[in-house]
Each structure stands twice: as structure tokens, then as C-alpha cells.
Amino acid sequence: xxxxxxxxxxxxxxxxxxxxxxxxxxxxxxxxxxxxxxxxxxxxxxxxxxxxxxxxxxxxxxxxxxxxxxxxxxxxxxxxxxxxxxxxxxxxxxxxxxxxxxxxxxxxxxxxxxxxxxxxxxxxxxxxxxxxxxxxxxxxxxxxxxxxxxxxxxxxxxxxxxxxxxxxxxxxxxxxxxxxxxxxxxxxxxxxxxxxxxxxxxxxxxxxxxxxxxxxxxxxxxxxxxxxxxxxxxxxxxxxxxxxxxxxxxxxxxxxxxxxxxxxxxxxxxxxxxxxxxxxxxxxxxxxxxxx
Numbered sequence: 001x002x003x004x005x006x007x008x009x010x011x012x013x014x015x016x017x018x019x020x021x022x023x024x025x026x027x028x029x030x031x032x033x034x035x036x037x038x039x040x041x042x043x044x045x046x047x048x049x050x051x052x053x054x055x056x057x058x059x060x061x062x063x064x065x066x067x068x069x070x071x072x073x074x075x076x077x078x079x080x081x082x083x084x085x086x087x088x089x090x091x092x093x094x095x096x097x098x099x100x101x102x103x104x105x106x107x108x109x110x111x112x113x114x115x116x117x118x119x120x121x122x123x124x125x126x127x128x129x130x131x132x133x134x135x136x137x138x139x140x141x142x143x144x145x146x147x148x149x150x151x152x153x154x155x156x157x158x159x160x161x162x163x164x165x166x167x168x169x170x171x172x173x174x175x176x177x178x179x180x181x182x183x184x185x186x187x188x189x190x191x192x193x194x195x196x197x198x199x200x201x202x203x204x205x206x207x208x209x210x211x212x213x214x215x216x217x218x219x220x221x222x223x224x225x226x227x228x229x230x231x232x233x234x235x236x237x238x239x240x241x242x243x244x245x246x247x248x249x250x251x252x253x254x255x256x257x258x259x260x261x262x263x264x265x266x267x268x269x270x271x272x273x274x275x276x277x278x279x280x281x282x283x284x285x286x287x288x289x290x291x292x
Contacts, residue, residue, distance in 0.1 A: 004037035004073065005029040005102040007136075008095075009109065010044050010148070013056035014065050016168045017139035017146040021104060024136060026070060028102050035072040039095055042076045047200075048084065054202035056151055061174050088112030092125045102132040141165065152202040158260030173237060174254040189277050190245065191223070191238040194253050200235050201225075206261045208284040210291065211241055212254040218244055219291075221284045222255060228266035229273050242285065258291050259284075 005025040011018050022038070029036045040062075046053040059076075066074055075095070077083055086094070091111055096103060103126055110118050119135050126133035138145045146166050154162045155171070163171045175195040204225025211218045220241040226233040239255055261280050267273040 002099060003032075003034040003101045004099050005032065005034060005104070006037045006039060006096060006100040007104050008039040008111075009106065010046075011038065011040055011062065011066075012044060012148045013151050013167060014062060015146055015148065015151055015166050016141070017106075019069065019168060020139045021106065021136045022066075022069060022071060024134070025102070025104050028104075028132075029072075032101065034101060036070070037073045037075060037100070038066060038071050039075045039077065041079045043079050045079050045084075048079045054152070054200045056148060056155070056202055058173055058175060058196055058199065060197075061172065064174065085113050088117045088121055089125065092122070096125075096131070097129055100131055102134070104134040104136050106136050107138065155203040158203075158205065158207075160257055160259070170256045172254055172256045174252060175237070177248050177251050177253060179249065189240055189274075191240045192248055192253060194237040194239060194255060196235065196237050198234065204235075204264050206264065206280055207257050208259040208261060208287050208291070209239060210256040210258055211239060212256075213241075213248065213251060218242060219284070219288050220244075221261070221280055222257070223264070224257075225264050228264060229270075240281070242281075259287050 005028045007021055007025050009018075014022075022036070025036050042059060044055060047055065063074065077095070088111055103122070105119060105122065107119060109122065110116075111122065123133045123135075125131075140146065144150075151163055151166050154160075154166065160171055173194065173196065175197075177192045178195050179193065201224070207222045207224060209220050209222045211220050218241045220239050222240075223236075223238045225235055227236065227238075237255065239253060261283055265276070267276065
């Protein structure tokens with residue numbers, strides 16, 4: 001039977017604090033000659049309970065990054081009513097007891113029905129089952145704790161430079177191009193609709209972006225969020241690549257957010273929307289020189 005050094009949590013965004021914890025379990029796994037495992041959730045608990053909190057990253061990008069940094073196994077628990085009602089021991093027995101030889105979690109970790117138990121209860125269960133247990137302390141930059149909440153706040157403000165300092169990498173969303181609603185054709189602005197799994201994200205707006213397609217890089221403009229002018233309130237990512245006119249359905253785009261141009265607006269007419277898009281594109285092209 002495979003043995004693992006395990007950690008548990010949302011890991012939304014996989015920021016520098018998360019990365020420090022994941023490095024910790026990797027180092028222990030190397031020392032013990034075993035593998036690493038992350039137990040996480042889909043949907044996130046805050047999505048299941050439909051709180052005002054919204055996600056940072058897609059599952060696609062999360063998986064890509066976890067593989068890149070060398071996490072051997074990622075287990076996605078479907079957070080549903082049955083899972084929500086698991087008591088602490090049921091959760092422990094199902095997901096930790098059999099294969100884990102060492103477990104590390106953050107100090108604010110909670111588990112069991114209604115988040116009833118914290119790290120002390122988890123420590124006791126580990127001790128009873130001869131599992132090494134570690135509490136990972138907060139990761140700070142300039143005496144400030146790095147957190148997903150902080151990153152959500154910076155994304156809402158369009159502070160992508162600050163987001164880079166918290167993530168340790170640029171903020172990107174990747175996904176396949178699907179057919180979408182073909183809204184861009186009605187306003188003479190062709191866009192690629194990037195698949196984001198019908199998720200709700202923590203920020204919206206119109207942005208200058210850098211887009212990678214295969215080995216090529218383009219600049220463009222992205223509308224991220226609902227499309228209120230078309231009475232479409234689902235979150236979507238529509239990208240207009242500058243100086244590009246190929247059919248890319250089914251291709252994967254990696255969209256890096258560079259600069260917020262404006263908030264989303266509901267326009268009273270298509271003509272007003274078209275006029276604003278022209279202004280947005282002009283401003284975006286003027287900004288490109290700052291990112292070349």
C-alpha cells in the first residue's frame with residue numbers, strides 16, 4: 001500500500017503560504033521515502049453554502065500548478081450534503097487513516113459537521129493512529145499573513161502587482177475555447193470564450209491581458225464576469241486577441257491579467273457598447289508598451 005505525507009484544505013489560488021506548506025510535506029516525503037497527497041474540495045465549502053466569498057482560480061489551473069510543483073496525488077472531495085454531515089472521526093477514517101503516515105495542516109484548520117473540531121482534535125486522532133502531526137504556522141510577508149482573502153481583495157481592486165507578490169507568479173486563467181454565445185460577432189469584435197466550468201470568481205471587469213496560445217503570445221482585452229448588456233449573468237471569460245483572426249475552437253488559452261481598464265457596465269444600446277469597446281481597445285493598446 002502506498003503511504004503519503006498529507007495536507008488538507010481549499011488551497012484556492014495556491015499562494016505562497018500554501019506553497020510553503022506543500023514544500024514542507026514534500027521535504028518530509030523525501031525524508032520518509034513516500035509520496036505527497038493534497039486533500040481538497042470541489043465545490044469549495046464556501047461555494048456549497050453559497051456565501052458571498054468567491055473563488056480565485058479554476059480547478060484546471062490549480063491542477064496544473066500542483067503538478068508543476070510536484071504534488072503526487074490530489075484528492076477532490078465532493079462537498080455535498082452527505083460530506084457536510086460527516087462527523088470528525090468519519091472524515092478521518094475515510095480520508096486520512098489508511099494511507100497517511102504524516103499530516104500537516106494550517107493552524108486555522110477545522111473539520112467535522114459544522115466545523116465543530118479544530119487542530120487539537122485532529123492531533124488526538126493522529127496520535128491514536130500513530131500518524132505524525134504538524135501544525136504549519138502562518139506564512140508572512142512584511143509581517144502580514146498571506147491569505148486567500150487578501151488575494152481576493154487585491155484582485156477586486158485590480159492590483160495585479162500585489163497579487164503577483166502574494167502568489168509568487170502572475171495571475172492567470174487557462175481553459176479551452178468553446179463556442180459560447182457568439183456575442184462578439186453581433187458587435188463586430190470576435191472573442192474567444194474560455195471555459196471556466198460555470199464557476200463564480202471573486203472579481204469582474206474589463207482587462208488588458210497577455211494570452212498564450214501554443215508557443216505564441218498575444219496581447220488582448222478580456223471581459224471577465226457576467227454580460228449585463230445581454231441579460232447574461234453567468235460568469236464568463238471572453239477574450240479578444242489583438243491582430244488575430246484564426247479559428248481556435250478547442251484550443252487552450254492561458255490568459256494573464258495585466259491591467260484593469262474599467263468595471264463592467266450595462267449599456268442601453270449596442271451602439272453604446274460598440275463605442276465603449278473601441279475606447280477600451282485604444283486604451284489597452286496604449287498600455288501594452290508598459291508590459292512588453
